[in-house]
Amino acid sequence: MKRSSSKSHMIEEMDGFDRLPDSLILLIFNSISDIKALIRCRSVSKRFNSLVPQTESLSLKVDCVISPESDSDSLFTLFKSLLKSIHDFFKPDPKTTARNQTQNSPARILSQFNRIRDLQIELPAGDLKLEKGAVIKWRAEFGKSLKSCVILGFRRVANPEGNSADEEINFTGGLKTRVVWAISALIAASARHYLLNDVVKEHREMERLVLVDREGEGTVAIEKEGLRECREAARGGQWEEDGGRTVVPCVRMRMRHEQRVQLKDGVWMEGVTLVVVRPCSGGGDGEDAELALGAFGGGIYGEAVQVLLKNKSYLLEMNSF
Known part of the structure; x- marks a missing residue:
């Protein structure tokens, strides 16, 4: 014993x-x-x-949200299918929730956590369909509405040895394309923001919410003050939406462009455009550098941003949409 x-x-x-x-x-x-x-x-x-x-602190990876409809070249169809899929993801049809919601459904998984302060959600793909060779990176900050959006677009990253017929890109001739880039990024950002509405309301202790995609195309970030604004707007019935996305307010877009940017490792970025977007009622243009470097402060994108910030800028204003 x-x-x-x-x-x-x-x-x-x-x-x-x-x-x-x-x-x-x-x-x-x-x-x-x-x-x-x-x-x-x-x-x-x-x-x-x-x-x-x-x-x-939680990270949720979404495996699949885009339906077969998104094979269409229509940007509207792409957003429609994306919105429907992710909306069903976060807020299933109440008529079918009881019988279809499984233990692994994202809505139920999130409901199992009651002290979320920092949440990152990752989508499987970006929202934009661009012409061949074009790349767009963007980061948007939100409260109840858009606070800022920084967009970096370029045609390709090329080696100087590889010459191409369309290396020289005229800024005036390409202005329409770059405006379309900016509007597309803003639509994508406002759609992602709207999809976070229910998540914000259900987790009141949250202090930071970030929605990204696996391709690294776009990021929506809502910090503590922005989350407070969202909750107040939801309580007061002030959450504006248009066709399944948050309304973009009247904005001022400060655009800078460089035909070619040489990076430290000898690689060239061509047709590089930097757009800093803020509501017309926002701060002064002196904040451009802080916002742009905050969004793309490191790596090759940070190098490109530092070059572009030294360039002459063009100002465009756009009504709410």
């Missing part, structure tokens, strides 16, 4: 995991952040099951 008691005592001493405080385990869960992995952790033990819902 003494020998058995001694053996049991040794096992208890070896199992020191339960001695870890809840705060340390929650720190580990916040570092994991991936919702699917955290859900699996709930089955480990009763203790994990009770602690996982308290995780504050």
Whole structure:
């Protein structure tokens, strides 16, 4: 009997995991952040099951949101299918929710967490369909409406040895294309923002919400103050929407362009355009550098932005849409 008691005592001493405080385990869960992995952790033990819902930093990856309709070249059709798919993702039809919602549905997964402060949602693809060789990167900050949007567009990243017939791009001739780029990015940003409405309302402790895509095309960010604005607007019935997206206010677009930008590693970016968008009631043009570098402060995009900020700018104003 003494020998058995001694053996049991040794096992208890070896199992020191339960001695870890809840705060340390929650720190580990916040570092994991991936919702699917955290859900699996709930089955480990009763203790994990009770602690996982308290995780504050989460990352949700959406596997598929675009329907076959999006094969159309129509930008409207693409956004329509994207909106419908993601809207169903976050807010299923109440008539079918009860019978169709499974344990793995995103709406139910998010509802299992009650202390979300930092949430990142990743879509499987970007929203824009561009002509061959064109690349657009954008980042938009929102409150109840658009606060700012920084757009960086270029034709290609090329090596100087590879000459092409259309290397020289005339800015005036391409202005229409660049305006279309900017409007398309704003529509994509406002559509993503609208889709976050229910998530913002349901998780009132959230302090930061970011929606990105796996391709790195666009980012919508809502910080603490912006989230507060969203909730107040929702309570007051002031959340403006038009066809499944947030209304873009009257904006001022400050555009800069460079035909070719040589980067430090010898690579050239061609037809590079930087657009800083702010509501007409927003701050002064002196904020351009801060916004642009904040959106694209590192890597080759940051290099391009620093060059473009030294260039002459063109101002365009656009009515609310």
